[in-house]
Structures are given as C-alpha cells and as structure tokens.
Amino acid sequence: MSTDTTSPARAPEPSAPPSRPSWWRGRTELLVAALVLGLAGFIAVQTATMPVPPGTEPPGPRFFPTLVAIFMGGVGIALTVQVVLRPARTAAEEAPAAPVAEDGATNEADESTKAGETSGDGGAAEGTGARTAETGEEAPVRIDxxxxxxxxxxxxxxxxxxxxxxxxxxxxxxxxxxxxxxxxxxxxxxxxxxxxxxxxxxxxxxxxxxxxxxxxxxxxxx
Amino acid sequence: MDAFNHLMEGFANALSPEYLFLALVGVMLGTAVGVVPGLGSSMAVALLLPITFHLDPVGAFIMFAGVYYGGLFGDSTAAILMNTPGQGSAIATAIEGHRMARRGRAPQALATAAIGAFIGAIVSTTLVAFFSPAIVELALQFGPAEYFALTVFAFVATSSVVSHSVVRGLVALGIGLTISMVGIDGLSGAERFTLGIPQLFEGLSIITVTVALLAVGEVLHVAATSHASKGEDGSLRRSGTPWLGRADLRRTLPAWGRGTLFGLPFGSIPAGGAEIPTFLAFGTERKLAARRARRGTGADEFGDGAIEGVAAPEAAASATAGTAMGTLLGLGLPTSATAAIMLAAFQQYGMQPGPLLFERDGDLVWALLASLFIGSVMLLILNLPFAPLWAKLLLVPKPYMYAGIAVFSSLGVYAAASSMVDLWLMLILGLLALMMRRFDIPLAPVLIAVVLGPVAELELRRALAVGQGDVSVLVDSGITVGIYGLLVAIGLTVAIGRVRARRAARGKAPVEAGRG
Incomplete structure (x- = not known):
C-alpha cells in the first residue's frame, strides 16, 4: 500500500505544514489558490498605482487589468472553496494495489528500485503511487x-x-x-x-x- | 473557379524542390517529436520553431504545416503502441488502439489511424481551400465587438467546456490573461506589470511561454513523477503487414467518414482543439457497435480493441486540425493551442492572419494550403509502411530523450531573442506548469489566453470607445448575438455529450448499453 503519510522533510517549498497532515492531505492545491489570489492582489496593486499617460481615452490601460483582477479574485476564492469542501483523492485511496505484473516492464522496475534506494537515504518510504488510468486520468503521485x-x-x-x-x-x-x-x-x-x-x-x-x-x-x- | 486556380498556383509554388524538401523535413521531424511519449503536435511546433527562424516565410509555414500534421500522426503511433498520448486529441485513439496492439493487431491499428488521419486531413483541407473566400467575406463584416465576442467564445470554450473542472480551467485562463498583460500598453503607452525590467516592455514571447509550459513542464513533470509512471517496454512493436483485410475495411470506411464529419465543425470554432470531437466520434462508434451487436449484424469489440474506435477519432482529430488552419488563416483566430503557436509564428514574420492576409500574402496562403495536401500524402507514405520503424524511436533511453528536450527547449527560447531574461522566465513558467499539471489544471487555456488576451483587450476598448462607454454596443449586431448564442448552445450540447463520451470511455457500462 501507499505510505504517503508525511510530506518529505527536504521539500524546497512549503508543501504542507507537518503539524496537521490529516487535514492538509489532498488539499495542497490551496497553494494554487493562494497563488491565484496573490496574483489578483498583485494586479490590483499594480493597476491602482499605475502611472497613466495624460490624455488617454476613457477605457484606458487600467480598464482590462481591473477586470482581470476581479476575475482572478473570484476564481481564487472559488478554487479555495472547492478544495476545502472536496479534497483531492489521495494516492492511497486511488491505487488499491501495487502495479500489476503485466505493467512492470523490466526497465521500469529497474528505475523504481533505483528511485526507492535514493529516496531511502532521505528516510522517506517510497510510495507506490497511482498509475495512469486507461482514460488518461491521473491521480496525484508523490513528487520526487x-x-x-x-x-x-x-x-x-x-x-x-x-x-x-x-x-x-x-x-x-x-x-x-x-x-x-x-x-x-x-x-x-x-x-x-x-x-x-x-x-x-x-x-x-x-x-x-x-x-x-x-x-x-x-x-x-x- | 477562383479558389481552384489559386490552389493550383499554390501547388505550383509548393511543388518546387526546395519547398518539397522543407515539407518532408517538417513531417519527419514532427512525426519524430510526436512519437516521443508525452509530446504531441503543439509541442512539436513549439520545439521546432527555432529551425524555421532563418527560412523565408513561405518555406517556414510549409515546414510548420508538416510539423503540425506530423505531430498528430506521431502522437497516435505513441498512443497506440505505448498508451502515452501526448495531447488531448490522441486520448480517444489510445483507448481502443492500445487494446488492439495488445491483441497483436498493432499494424492494423497503426494503418487505420494513418489512413483515418489522411482522410480527415484531405477532406478538411479541401473544404478550407474552397470555403476560405466565404470565411474572408464573413470576417470582413467583423468589427471590434464581433472580434471581442469571438475571443470571449474562445476563452469560455477552452477553459470551461474542455477542461475537466470548470474552476481549474478558469484558473488557467486567468493565469494566461495575466501573462498577456505584461508589457507596454499599445493604445496608451502605459507601462504595465513590468516591474521596471526593460526586457519585459515588449511582453512575454509566446515562444518562451509555450516551450516553458509544454516542453520544460513535461521534463520537470517526468523528473518529478517518473518513479511512479507506468509504460510498455515496447514489446508491442511487432512487425507484420499493415494491410487491412476486406472485413476491416468494411468497418473502418464508414467510421472514417463519420469521424471526419465530427471533426470538421469543431476545427472552425474555438473550443480548444480536438478533444471534444474525438470523444464524440468515439462515443458514437461505441453506440453503433452495440446496436449492431444487438441486431446480430456484427460484433461489438469495444473494450477489447475495436478498429472503429481507432478509425473515427483519428479522422476526427485530423479533420479538426485542417479546419482549424482555415479558421486561423481566414479569421485570424486560433482554435487550438497548436494554432495559437502558428499565429505567433505569423506575427513573428510581421503578418496578421485574417481576411487581409489573403489579399496581402495570397501566395503564402495558397502555397501553405497546397502544402497541407502534400504533407498529408507524404505522411501517409511515411506512416503506412514505416510506422513500426518510427516506433523504434521509443528505444531511445528516457534520460537522453528528456535531456535532449531540455537542451532543445533552452536553445529555442534563447535563440528567439538572445535574452537571458527569457531563460529565467522559461524556468519559472516551467515550474508553474509542473504545479498546474500536478493539480490537473489544463495548460491549453493559458496558451489561448496569452495569444488572444491582447486581442480581447484591444477590441473591447475599441468597441467601448466607439460606444462611448455604452456596454450594449457589445451585443449590438446580429453576429455578436449569434456568437454568444452559439456559445450557450455548444456549452449545453457539449456538457451532455461529454458525460456520455466519458461514460462510454469508462468501459461497458450496463446502463449505457441498455439505452443505446
């Protein structure tokens, strides 16, 4: 089974605070929502402080950015709500078994053992992760x-x-x-x-x- | 017949040895990139952009057309043999095609795909060639409000109709619009979101954005997740005759026709490319097969490698590609990510696709259309007997394949403007793409928004300036009302169709079979 319980300690960016992994699990997408809201704020501030050349016709250079800022703000909030209410399916729930024999082509097997060894040094157990479904849908896989x-x-x-x-x-x-x-x-x-x-x-x-x-x-x- | 004469002139132009050679190089390189797992036609066009920098415009676009179509062909080869479609357009093909390959019918699946793509391309290009005067006629009636309506159509269709989650599609759209606003505002001269960096005054180049999001994002994605990926070892590359028997042909011929019919209209509307028509075609074939099985007039092989399931989506995908070219040339409107990159390439040469292009650069347009025919024939010849040979590319070890993509991406981005800022942007946007892929946020809306964002803003401001702030100018004409109405209608139809197609793709759901 997948052992995707803790976030890797050596993560270069703050993917999840380790204190409450149970709540953050499947909700790391809040990072994206934060980014979207941050962008909205950036656009809003920049637009408000933008020097507009004199004599510009009414729908000026600030008009469209204002619309985009409002749009981004709305979308960011909508994403936050959606992620909080419906967290993503985690790898553990999605992949009930390790990759079956017919999929385990030799060089792939080779690679995953290699990956297992390397990340073993870091002290994190290697999750089996989820496999690409036939329809092309992908479940979240642990990041190496x-x-x-x-x-x-x-x-x-x-x-x-x-x-x-x-x-x-x-x-x-x-x-x-x-x-x-x-x-x-x-x-x-x-x-x-x-x-x-x-x-x-x-x-x-x-x-x-x-x-x-x-x-x-x-x-x-x- | 006017269009016919123009087309013949185009052929005379495109059949020169130099252009034939460029077309051949284009289809070969496009196929090669398309065959690489995870890469599709839009990445083929983006990655191969630097090669065309020093060609004359006609030669460059002939090569582009070859790369575009070659990428489509190559992608379906990868989809069938490895189950690794590089783009939405090949996902439907992969479902039954890969099952056929597993049953040892890989040559037949590849041949079906190649012929289907050929038929779709020829039919759609013919239509484009003969209807382009009509498209141009229509486009000449378009004012700012109409063009704005078209961009809105493109935004909504690509972000909410095509992606799996509406909110995530809109997030992608917003990111793209944000990127598109960077730089000096053309109308007023105001400096926007440049943070004072001079290299950003002209905005972010579409080449940087495309290569970063698609190619660098793919390399980073594979690096981050390859430990968990699944893939075939290539044992399905089996030799054998690719010839289709009479029984196969009886099943594929109507499927090719139906697939083409599904693809044609979708290329001309900005609905994000070939994903919808391919799945509609796939779902229809599934239903027809189930009906035939009930009547006892044929077997329903869906779920275990049905040849119709390869024929129809492939024809639909390439028919979409053909009419998308027509829409791009006639209206100046990119209807898919690949078309968006082509548009950027036109702008690189100082040309603006649209009604005026036919007048100003008529030679180029007709030579390009002629080369689409030539490219399709070349691809059929290259793919029918040699598809298993192309699959040999899959033997290149993964580390070298992705190392090569990384080097080539950097080359393309740097060579476009010799700017170090572009390389840093490439890295940042590549990481952004990785994050977006991780959370299933689609990339295509970003590209569409980056290309059409400035158009949308310009036309919106023009329309409002004409109407002196009166918002009702935006829905003042029959054309705008028609476009918005069509958007609503398509939204509803597609929503219903998608639910069905998804159900069909999911396997033999008993409910579905009962209703058929």
Whole structure:
C-alpha cells in the first residue's frame, strides 16, 4: 500500500505544514489558490498605482487589468472553496494495489528500485503511487523532490554559465545534468554524448542556420 | 473557379524542390517529436520553431504545416503502441488502439489511424481551400465587438467546456490573461506589470511561454513523477503487414467518414482543439457497435480493441486540425493551442492572419494550403509502411530523450531573442506548469489566453470607445448575438455529450448499453 503519510522533510517549498497532515492531505492545491489570489492582489496593486499617460481615452490601460483582477479574485476564492469542501483523492485511496505484473516492464522496475534506494537515504518510504488510468486520468503521485531538484539545478547552472562559458560547455552540462537526474549512470559515456550533442547543435544552428549562440571561453577556437 | 486556380498556383509554388524538401523535413521531424511519449503536435511546433527562424516565410509555414500534421500522426503511433498520448486529441485513439496492439493487431491499428488521419486531413483541407473566400467575406463584416465576442467564445470554450473542472480551467485562463498583460500598453503607452525590467516592455514571447509550459513542464513533470509512471517496454512493436483485410475495411470506411464529419465543425470554432470531437466520434462508434451487436449484424469489440474506435477519432482529430488552419488563416483566430503557436509564428514574420492576409500574402496562403495536401500524402507514405520503424524511436533511453528536450527547449527560447531574461522566465513558467499539471489544471487555456488576451483587450476598448462607454454596443449586431448564442448552445450540447463520451470511455457500462 501507499505510505504517503508525511510530506518529505527536504521539500524546497512549503508543501504542507507537518503539524496537521490529516487535514492538509489532498488539499495542497490551496497553494494554487493562494497563488491565484496573490496574483489578483498583485494586479490590483499594480493597476491602482499605475502611472497613466495624460490624455488617454476613457477605457484606458487600467480598464482590462481591473477586470482581470476581479476575475482572478473570484476564481481564487472559488478554487479555495472547492478544495476545502472536496479534497483531492489521495494516492492511497486511488491505487488499491501495487502495479500489476503485466505493467512492470523490466526497465521500469529497474528505475523504481533505483528511485526507492535514493529516496531511502532521505528516510522517506517510497510510495507506490497511482498509475495512469486507461482514460488518461491521473491521480496525484508523490513528487520526487531529489530528481526534480537536480533537473532544476541543471537548468539554473546552464542559465548562469551560458554567457560566461558559452553554449558548447553549458549545454553539454545541461544535457549531462538532466540525463543524470533521470537515472542515467554511465558517467563517461554521458559526458562524451553530451559534448557531441551540444557540438552538433552548435554546428547545425550556428554554422548551418546562422543563429547566434554565445561562444564564451571557447570563442577563440571557433 | 477562383479558389481552384489559386490552389493550383499554390501547388505550383509548393511543388518546387526546395519547398518539397522543407515539407518532408517538417513531417519527419514532427512525426519524430510526436512519437516521443508525452509530446504531441503543439509541442512539436513549439520545439521546432527555432529551425524555421532563418527560412523565408513561405518555406517556414510549409515546414510548420508538416510539423503540425506530423505531430498528430506521431502522437497516435505513441498512443497506440505505448498508451502515452501526448495531447488531448490522441486520448480517444489510445483507448481502443492500445487494446488492439495488445491483441497483436498493432499494424492494423497503426494503418487505420494513418489512413483515418489522411482522410480527415484531405477532406478538411479541401473544404478550407474552397470555403476560405466565404470565411474572408464573413470576417470582413467583423468589427471590434464581433472580434471581442469571438475571443470571449474562445476563452469560455477552452477553459470551461474542455477542461475537466470548470474552476481549474478558469484558473488557467486567468493565469494566461495575466501573462498577456505584461508589457507596454499599445493604445496608451502605459507601462504595465513590468516591474521596471526593460526586457519585459515588449511582453512575454509566446515562444518562451509555450516551450516553458509544454516542453520544460513535461521534463520537470517526468523528473518529478517518473518513479511512479507506468509504460510498455515496447514489446508491442511487432512487425507484420499493415494491410487491412476486406472485413476491416468494411468497418473502418464508414467510421472514417463519420469521424471526419465530427471533426470538421469543431476545427472552425474555438473550443480548444480536438478533444471534444474525438470523444464524440468515439462515443458514437461505441453506440453503433452495440446496436449492431444487438441486431446480430456484427460484433461489438469495444473494450477489447475495436478498429472503429481507432478509425473515427483519428479522422476526427485530423479533420479538426485542417479546419482549424482555415479558421486561423481566414479569421485570424486560433482554435487550438497548436494554432495559437502558428499565429505567433505569423506575427513573428510581421503578418496578421485574417481576411487581409489573403489579399496581402495570397501566395503564402495558397502555397501553405497546397502544402497541407502534400504533407498529408507524404505522411501517409511515411506512416503506412514505416510506422513500426518510427516506433523504434521509443528505444531511445528516457534520460537522453528528456535531456535532449531540455537542451532543445533552452536553445529555442534563447535563440528567439538572445535574452537571458527569457531563460529565467522559461524556468519559472516551467515550474508553474509542473504545479498546474500536478493539480490537473489544463495548460491549453493559458496558451489561448496569452495569444488572444491582447486581442480581447484591444477590441473591447475599441468597441467601448466607439460606444462611448455604452456596454450594449457589445451585443449590438446580429453576429455578436449569434456568437454568444452559439456559445450557450455548444456549452449545453457539449456538457451532455461529454458525460456520455466519458461514460462510454469508462468501459461497458450496463446502463449505457441498455439505452443505446
């Protein structure tokens, strides 16, 4: 059975306060409602303080944002009410059994054991989660914060390095980082593959199509 | 016949070796992206946008059309073999198609899908080519109030009719409208929601938004949840002849026709793409099969791989894609997420789709329409015998596939404007997309709102300025009343149809079979 009882302690954003997990369970969507209401507030404040150029015709630049702010406020409240009254079905209720044998293709099984090991270090038990239903409906699945964090980190490093270091190396690093995060462990092969991939793109788009990619520290060579 | 002559000129233009080559590259790349699990035609168009940056407009749009249709074909291949539809349009196909594949009838399912998509595309493109003068005629009567009514129609239809939960659809719509307001207001010159960042003065680029929401969001989503995902190992890729027997053809031929009929009208109204018509077509086939079984004139195979269940939705999906192109070209109105990206691409070249496009860039429009025919033929040739080969792409290990998507997304976003701000926005919006997917909030309304939001605001303000603040100008003409009336009617019909289609998709509910 799924053991999705506590929120992972290493969560980078406050997904749920640990004190009352029973109430918050299935209601983490309140975060979205908070975001929507926050956006509504942001639009409202910005609209109210917006400097309007003199001589603007009556339905001016504030008119539409005001409508959107009201709309967002209404939708945010409606979502809050809906989530509080009808919390989402949790993974535990949705998936009565672990994935059955016919679905457990070998490489998938491999991966889930890997994921189980890695998150085991963190002290959280690995939930079986819910499977994609035949209709394409998805029940909430526990988020793998470690993998997600790695991918986001790879993207952040790529953006920071792109201009100083150049496309070739930073894109290779991005490729390697995402591949590693997704569970690839053939380090040496991956390094070579990443470099080949980013060089191919550099060749095809800069030399072939004339796009402008930052060359960075390798600028002298190319 | 005027349209016919124009179309022939278009063919003469599109059949040049250079454009044929671009069309071929487009359909190949589109199919390749579509085959990737979780990616569909709109992501194919968004991801492949940078490739077309340095082509001339005609070549770029010929390639786009190929990518669009190729994405549809590829997506149904993935749906049938892996049960991983990348877009709403392929979900209905996946239901029976994947069951056929499990029974060892994968080649027949793929062939049925390919031919169905071909028929839908050819019929709808023909209609578009010959009715576009009429669409343009209609569009010329549109004023600000009429265009505003159309955008409202698009907003309501995509956000509340198409999504599973009305509130979540409206949340997506609001987020999209918020994104669309960033930048300098065109009418007054006021700076809005830019936080003083100069790179935001021109607003967020649709390319950044699309790639971030669809591609980066998909990578993050897979990274966050792949430990719990299910998938086939590809053992269903079986060789075998894709030829349909006479018994199969007798069942698929009428289904293709019915599916096409369902798809045609839905492409021309902004109801969020192909999800509704595909499910309507699917539900109809199910009911017809049940009736045949009761009369003893045929077997009802639904639930265990019925070929009609593949034929009809596939034809409906590609018929929708065809008429959606017509609506985009004639009215300037994107009726699906993919069409919204195409619209952005037009704007990239300084062109505004709509009635004037036919006058100003007639060559481009007719060459594009001709290339839709050419692309469909190419796809049929590429897919009928070689669909199992395309499926080999599924053998690329997942880490490399998604690493490649991440690199390619960054390339597309950066290359569009050489702006670092765009890359940060891509990351932020990617995380937003992950959150939205986690809570089942649809992404398509965001894209529609980002593209149509400025149109809606502009036309609303124009209409109100003309009416000097009198709100009744918005419902002053027969056309606006007609549009709002149609919206209400469709809302009701679709609500009923959806309940039925869902019930049908859920399996053989005894209640349903009894009523049939």
């Amino acid at each position: 914060w470690r993998r997600l964090g790695l991918v986001v980190a790879a993207l952040v490093v790529f953006i920071l390095l792109l201009q100083p270091v150049g496309w070739l190396l930073s894109a290779a690093l991005l490729f390697f980082g995402v591949a590693y995060a997704m569970g690839s462990r053939r380090i040496l092969f991956d390094i070579v593959l990443s470099l080949v991939f980013s060089s191919l793109i550099q060749l095809a788009f800069v030399a072939g199509l004339g796009l402008n990619l930052p060359s960075g520290i390798l600028g002298g060579i190319f």
